[in-house]
Amino acid sequence: MADSTRDRMVDSTIKLLASQGFQGASFSSILADSKAPRGSIYHHFPSGKDELVMAALERAGGRTLAAVDSLVDRRPEEIVSAFVALWRALIMASDFRIGCSLLGVTVSADEPRIVQLAAELFRTWQSHLSEVLASAGVDPVRADPISTLLIAACEGAVVLCRAQRSLAPLDSVEPLLREITNAATGPP
Numbered sequence: 001m002a003d004s005t006r007d008r009m010v011d012s013t014i015k016l017l018a019s020q021g022f023q024g025a026s027f028s029s030i031l032a033d034s035k036a037p038r039g040s041i042y043h044h045f046p047s048g049k050d051e052l053v054m055a056a057l058e059r060a061g062g063r064t065l066a067a068v069d070s071l072v073d074r075r076p077e078e079i080v081s082a083f084v085a086l087w088r089a090l091i092m093a094s095d096f097r098i099g100c101s102l103l104g105v106t107v108s109a110d111e112p113r114i115v116q117l118a119a120e121l122f123r124t125w126q127s128h129l130s131e132v133l134a135s136a137g138v139d140p141v142r143a144d145p146i147s148t149l150l151i152a153a154c155e156g157a158v159v160l161c162r163a164q165r166s167l168a169p170l171d172s173v174e175p176l177l178r179e180i181t182n183a184a185t186g187p188p
Helices: 005-024 027-034 040-044 049-069 076-093 101-108 112-135 140-164 168-183
Strands: none
Touching: 005 027, 005 040, 005 049, 005 101, 027 040, 049 076, 049 101, 049 112, 076 112, 076 140, 076 168, 101 112, 101 140, 112 140, 140 168
16 A cells, blocks of 8 residues: 555545445545545645546556556466456455446546546557567457457456355356467467
8 A cells, every 4th residue: 555645545546446436436435545634635636536536547557557568478378367367366355345446437437538548548458468468479460359358358257256246257257268368379
């Protein structure tokens, strides 16, 4: 967890967006979770909630992007398993209460700039994941749709895991995602 008040507020916003969506990330909830003084909201985010939410999305998006970029030099099935493992760890660490903050915003925010930022971050994840897969030997033409499938399948499985309070949905999609990815890999 971050040390500065601003960082704690951003991290709390990420968590609240991922667990309760845009409306659940109220100033009072963010302050309570981050243990920040009331006056710190407008001190650190003079433009208000949208500025705070956008900072949270950028941080969350950057963390996932760094995780994707760390998968370079792995085999395709290892990339898939590691990507699924990111979501599995998030679900387990939160006792099935937290999903993806980008998804939380996408389905609950009505501010176009915020939804657009989430869309841009999803595109960046997809692009980097596609590059990582292609560098691992996945057919470059198929790497792009496979990376989209990986993100979509994991996001959907996370929703189901939260609803069912079970890892079974992620466990079910992982072998199929590995199979599809391996089938798109040329001969060694």
